[in-house]
Structures are given as structure tokens and as C-alpha cells.
Amino acid sequence: MRKYLLFLCVLAAILLTGCGTHQKPANRGNIQISDTANLFSYDDLAELYVACEGLTEYGNVGIYTTNITLHTKTSLIASSTYDSWFGTSSGFLFVIDMSNREIYVETDGYIGDAVTPAKARSIADNVYKLASKGDYAGCAKKAVNQAKDLLNGYRIAEPMKYASNAVIAVLLGLLINFIVLRMLNRKKEVSVKELTDANRGSATFNGRNVTVVTRHVTVIRHSGGGGSRGGFGGGGGHHSHGGGHRF
Amino acid sequence: MIGCPGCGSRLVFDIASQKMKCSYCGQLYPVAQVSKKSRDADESIMENNELMQVTVFTCSQCGAEIVADSDEAVTWCSYCGSPATLQSRLSSIRRPDAVIPFKIDKEECVSRYRAIAKKQIYAPSALLKQGKAESFRGIYMPFWSYDFTRGGAYRFPGTKTETFGDEQITTKYLATGRLESHYEGLAHDASLSFEDDVSEKIVPFMQMDSVDFDECYLNGFYANAADQNEQEYRRKMLGTENDLIIAEAKKEFADIGLQEREAKAQLSDESAYLIETKSQLAMYPVWFLSYRRGDRVSYGTVNGQTGKVYADFPASPYKYLLFSLITAVPVFLILNFLLTAMPAFVLFVAVTCGFIVSTMFKREVKELFLKQCHISYGKKTRNIDVKVLIGSIGSCIGILIGILAYIVPIIISGLSTGGLSMESETVYLIVSAIFLLFFIIRFFTMRGRYMSLTGIHLNLTNALFIVIGIISVVMFAARPATDWIYYAISFAAAGAVAFSVTSLIHGYNMLSSVKPKQFRRSGGDDNA
Secondary structure (H helix, E strand, O other), rough: EEEEEEEEHHHHEEEEEEEOOOOOOOOOEEEEEEEEEOOOHHHHHHHHOOOOOOOOOOOOEEEHHHHHHOOOHHHHHHHHHHHHHHHOOOOOEEEEOOOOOOEEEEEEEHHHHHHHHHHHHHHHHHHHHHHHHHHHHHHHHHHHHHHHHHOOOOOOOHHEEEEEHHHHHHHHHHHHHHHHHHHHHOOOOOOOOHHHHEEEEEEEEEEEEEEEEEEEEEEEEOOOOOOOOOOOOOOOOOOOOOEEEEO | OOOOOOOOOOOEOOOOOOOEEOOOOOEOOOOOHHHHHHHHHOOOOOOOOOEEEEEEEEEEOOOOOOOOOOOOOOOOOOOOOOOOOOOEEEEEEEEOEEEEEEEEEEEHHHHHHHHOOOOOOOOHHHOOOOHHHOOEEEEEEEEEEEEEEEEEEEEEEEEEEEOOOEEEEEEEEEEEEEEEEEEEEEEEEEEOOOHHHHHHHHOOOOHHHEEOOOOOOOHOEEOOOOOOHHHHHHHHHHHHHHHHHHHHHHHHHHOOOEOHOOOOEEEEEEHHHHHEEEEEEEEEEEEEEEEEOOOOOEEEEEEOOOEEEEEEOOOHHHHHHHHHHHHHHHHHHHHHHHHHOOOOHHHHHHHHHHHHHHHHHHHHHHHHHHHHHHOOOOOOOOOHHHHHHHHHHHHHHHHHHHHHHHHHHHHHHHHOOOOOOOHHHHHHHHHHHHHHHHHHHHHOOHHHHHHHHHHHHHHHHHHHHHHHHHHHHHHHHHHOOOHHHHHHHHHHHHHHHHHHHHHHHHHHHHHOOOOOOHHHHOOOOOOO
């Protein structure tokens, strides 16, 4: 019982920690755009700055494009770029990774509270088609605008989420109902007790004589247990979360 | 017909009073009194007391035979439920030695059945409708009742392990002495028409209510004639008696940790222990309901003495799908709170569901096979086909590997990326490949004898899963960017899983019904 309560307490603590909310930043955030993949024209960059402006009241905004093959996942590129650009402060980073052909939305802090990993995945799913068509600036702009909508309390379209969940729900519905069906019709075998109660009779074991055949003594060695030692690592990065989509 | 001494009308056995009651004037008579008068008056009583003359009704549709009062109008068959004309003939059958009279009346039987039936949300409406339960029939079923007397020297081994501080002491014992046992009334049904699967679930009957047989008890009820000899089930019931002795032995030798298997093996040696076996034919009361769908019949039975209910409820595929869709609504709402799944994840879930359904279906088919062999699933019986046992172990290993296939790649993926991620196509690829391997193995190992049980369902289901598995592996390897390809494949996979679930329901319905043996008799009409 104690273990159960302890488990519940730990679970509640984890949930509460996870549900922690951030304060809206007092100052406007910075805008940082790095187009190393050369995907944007000057006009695109100007438009992107304007789009990002609306989001700076909630934190930093960044757009990063790359085409360097690092054999690294886009999520890791996004996470490390976010760390180096914004540290642990509130922010929104949109990454276009041409080597992996994947877009990724990384958020943290106050913006991260609104643009959760689930919402980041939805944003990525809503804009990936533009990237597929080669409209990278339009793709980034739409992603920033959708994040802005979420921060302003509006909803964004999430057709992927609903379509996926509908299919999963139907599949789970079928399985759950089959399990219920089998449980409802579980047949119990007749127990020995039932038979003993119903039938007349008994068994007796007369002249019982018990002898010890062998006795084996084993000494239990209690292992010392390997105590774990470890040092403190270097400063941690931001509590990264986000979502992406290939294009 | 036994007539009322007062008015001459028909006397029937009254459950509430446990006396004979006149169906016209309502007068009650003790069974012994009526029995004596009836014997004195009835000239048709046979000189040989081992036989009795009865009217046997034969169903023209399924060939089942049932015994009833000659005056009783038999309008439908209890075994196949057909409203057919039953042909009657006078016949001599072995006179039973004992009878347990009905203690539970029809009203009580119906209410007990309904208490269970109301929970059966998937059962066909025709089976649940108000009038169906009213068609319960009281039938005396013939049972062979065995008495076993044993005696002999026993040598039971035992092992006990105790821990004292840092020491663990394992002691092996040998208990010797003399076993003496006597059990009465271990019963097994003696009618071919009464399915063993059903009769084994409504036993036991309390032997304290057993009385000498008298035809009076049968008045107002149906009866079934024994068509299996006493040797047929003797060995099986000896096994049941073994279980009772072992249960006693476990209590007696709890202090030495009795090794059950060795003790059971010793008791199985009849020549060493069995002194005497007595058997008698007894009539036990059963309320009986049949529900026919095609060539299969589901039974609802209530023990007429204890009220224990056994009922098979087939599932209506329409109701099942309806409830599945209803369930899907709250699941969908909950998922929307918890999950924003990528389309690849949906396909992965579909493949996983396919694996689960395939495992369930495999188990179901084996259950069906064992049912045909009259072996309960999971019950350790010496007669279990070794291949089936190996298959069951293989299935367990398969499930274990399936679970590991889910967990291990996720952990590996988590370690490589620094955080657990369920959205890696690499994970999906590995797991799907393992599932595909299982689908292929199942396709080839479940052919042969299992095919005849489920027909096209088995092959089609397994083939569908292989197709789903191959497509999934290709998809996860190719990693197409566009969602609609995933969605198209996911919907197709979900459709295949839904179809497979209908195969599961088909298998379940086969499990919850039987093709009566009399359908296979010559004279029975298979197309009825």
C-alpha cells in the first residue's frame, strides 16, 4: 500500500512539474533568421521579419534553414540551434532541413506552453505541403502565423490529428469490444471444492510416516550492490519540445 | 399416464411441493403412494425390472430422440429448436437406478437465465427477446454415476524450502502410509445428444437429494435415454476422483510440500489402488433451451437442482460493430486530449492491432480444435495433443517476443536520441518486420487440420495480415513524405483488421455453439 501511495505521489509530482506554466516575458524577444540553405529571397526575408514581429511579444522567434548533411536528426538540429540562439528563454524556432527534407518546430518557455509538441506537430503537418512545392518562405510564414494564432487564443486546423485519432479509436473500439465479449462469456471450470461439496466420500492417509530423504543447505550471499557514482554534467539546455514533418 | 386417484386426470410432479399434483383438481399425493398404485394398476410394466417402456419422439429434422409422456404434445425439438413434427414410437429403455428430482421451477430457472442474459449486450435480439426464455424445457438427463473405492500403499514425495537467516534449507521428504478412499456420485452425462461441454459446466449435482428411480418423477417433464455405456466415461471420472484425492493430500501433506505431479502419477496406476468401481444410471434434472442458427445450435442450460446456469451466447456481428463504433466515440475524445499522432503512427497502430487480432484468432482456432477433441483450453490433460501444447507454448513465446519487439526498439531509439520517441520510423520498421515474420509463420503453421474448422476465414485473415505487414515494412523503409499515402494504407490496414475481427466473431460464434452430433447421424437432415 505504501509503495502504491509513493508511486502515486511521484506520478502526481511528475505531472505537476510537467504542467508548470511560464510567465509572459516582460520584454519583446529577438528575431533571428539564418538562411544557410539559401532558400529565401530578400523580399521573402522582409516578409518573414514582418510575420515574426507579431510573435516577439511572447518571446524570441527564429527561422533556420540548413542543407549540411550531418547525419543528424532534424529534431536534434532544432534543439541544438534553439539552445545556442535562445538558451532557456521563451521562443519559437522553425527549422527547414534540406538534407533530411524535414521541417521542424521547436518551442520553449511561454510560447512552448501554447505551442505544445502536439500543436507543433499539427503546425508542421499544416505547412509541409508548401515546403514540398518549394514555397519555403510561405511555409515558414504560415508556421509563424499559426503559432501566433495559438498564442492569441485561437484554434488551428488539425485534420491530421482528428483523422489519425479516428482510425485509432475505431481500431481500439473493435479490440476493446472483443475483449469485453470474451470476458462476458468466460466459463468457469467446475472446481474441486464444488465437487467435494456435492459428492459423498473422503480420502484418508493412514499410518503416515514421513522420512527426510535429503537436506541441502545453501548459504545466501548478499551482493554488495554496485553503488552508482556520477558527476554533474555541464549546464543543461532548454526543455526542448517540438514536432516536425518531412516534405 | 398416471391418473389422479380422485378424478382420473393426469398427475404431474410438482416441484414446489415435491409431490404428485393433479393437473385438473390440484390434489397433491406423495410420490410413494402414487407410485405403488400405478405399479399395481399398470399392466404394461415389464416383468424385467431393468427395462421400462416409454414413448420416444424422434425429430424428423435433426434425428434427436427425446422421451416424454405419451399424452404430452411435443411440438418442437429441444435439441435443434425446429418446430417439426416429431414421430413417436413405443420403446423399451434401460430403467435408471436413481433420480434427483427437479428443485428449481421454470420461473426460477427463467429468472436465473435472464439475470445472465441481460448482461449479454452482443447477443442476437432473437435470443434475448422476452418469449425465448419461456421456451425452457425441463429434461431429465441420463448420467452415469460412479462410486470408486481405493486402497493401497502410497509413497508421496515432497520438497520444502525454508530460509533461516543466511541459510536456505531445501529438504526432500518421502511420505509413506496407506491410502483409503471412497467417493460416490461422480457423474458424467450418458447421452450423445447432450454436449459434454455443456454438461460438464452445470455439474455437480448434490448427491444428498438422490433417490431411487421412480417414473412418477418424470411425469410432466421430458427425458433423454442413455446411449453411452458406463465404460465410456469411467476413466475420465477416475481422473476427477484423482483430483479430489490430491486436494485432500495437499491438505494432509502441506507441511512437507507435496509434489502434486508425482502423487497424481502414482494414483493414476489403477492396478495399485482401485479396489472397486460401481456405476449406476441416474436421471438428473436440467432446464434446457436451444437457439439455432444455420446448422449450429447454442444451448442455455440450468441445473434443475442447484440452479447453476450455463449458457452460450453467440454474438451478433451487427451489434458488435455498433458497440465498437459507440466505444470509439469516447476513445476518440480521450485520444484528442492525449495524442497528436503522425500518420505513420496510425499505420503502426493498425499493424499492431493486426498482430493482436492474429494472436487472438490463433488462440480461438486452437480452442475450437480442442473443443472438438473435448479438451478444455489450458486444462492439463494427459490426452492433450503434444503438437497443440507446443503450439500454445509457441504462442506464449510469440506474445512475449511481440511485447519485447515493442519495447526494445523504443528503448534503443530513446538511447540514441537522448529521449524516448515513439515517432521513429526505424522503430516502426523493426517492429513491423517482426510482426510480418509472425504473420508468415502463422500462415504456414495454421494450415492443415485447422483449416476445416474455420474455412476460408483462417487463410484469408492470415493472408491479409501478411499483405498489411509487407506494405507497412515497405512504407516504413521508404518513408514517403506525403500524408495521404500513409492515410490510404492506414485505412486499408484498419479495414483489414476490421474484417479480421469479423473472423474473430465468426470463430467466437463457433465456439459458443455446436453442430449437434445428431445432425451428423444418418437420418438427420443436414439442410434442415
